Amino acid sequence: MLDRLKAFLAGQTDAQDALAGTGDKVQLATVALLVEAAQMDAEFGAEERAKIIELVEGRFGLSAAESRELLQVASEKVEQAVEVFGFTREIKNAFSPEERIEMMEMLWEVAYADRVLHNLEASLMRRLAGLLHVSDRDSGLARKRVLVRLGLED
Template sequence: MIRALLDKLTQPAPTPLDGADARLAMAAILVRLARADHDYSASETAEIDRILARLHGLSPDDARALRCEAEALEAEAPDTIRFTNAVKAGVPIEDRIALIEAAWSVVLADGDRAAEEDALMRMIPRFLGISDVDSNMARQRAAARL
């Protein structure tokens, strides 16, 4: 399944992703962000699990399984620009905004905003077609939930 999704993501003109592929690709972006500072902490994995459960109505075990799949996908995924552009092409705008809010939750989960995470959070919304204003509002919503 991961190989097939990677093939879709690396095509010159990515096709829209179905529900399961979109869910996995967006989860992998969260993993990439959490790994950016080379400190993939338990608080970050727990936050990703909570996010996946909330966004997709998953049980804790199913959310954990999706995160584990996303970890494998992220490890093999192309560079962030191509990866996020493929998600942009295949995922509706409202889901991409929800992804940015979730991404801010991951960044804020360990209480330490590392420079690497901040750098990705300046890039990822833009690559996903999300404005700075919408990203900032998503950050505020994420911070309010902590």
């Protein structure tokens, strides 16, 4: 799977064809958005990396090694990207409305991995909610669930 993702990053047409029929493109888009959220405050630290790996393992059933490699590939893809629209489009088209809300919850977990929400992270979250067609209410409820889980709100 990860070889196909790397080939996709290199722009190989065969890899793009191979990715089209699998969940690999969606996984890459998901992790790319998580990386984008983690980098928004200009500090992509160990806590955020660990949180992304944990979320990817849980969401996609990948091993820790596969999750780390996917994180690396997605990080490279984010560096090359000029916008997040392509990533959000993949997720919007592949995920049900409930799964998109779960995605917002994952994004909130990454944004709060360092236990502080930076203004740029908050702005990105509003933008992503709109692009993923998740209502402000549902995004807010996802945020509250994360805050409760982290012990930041009762």
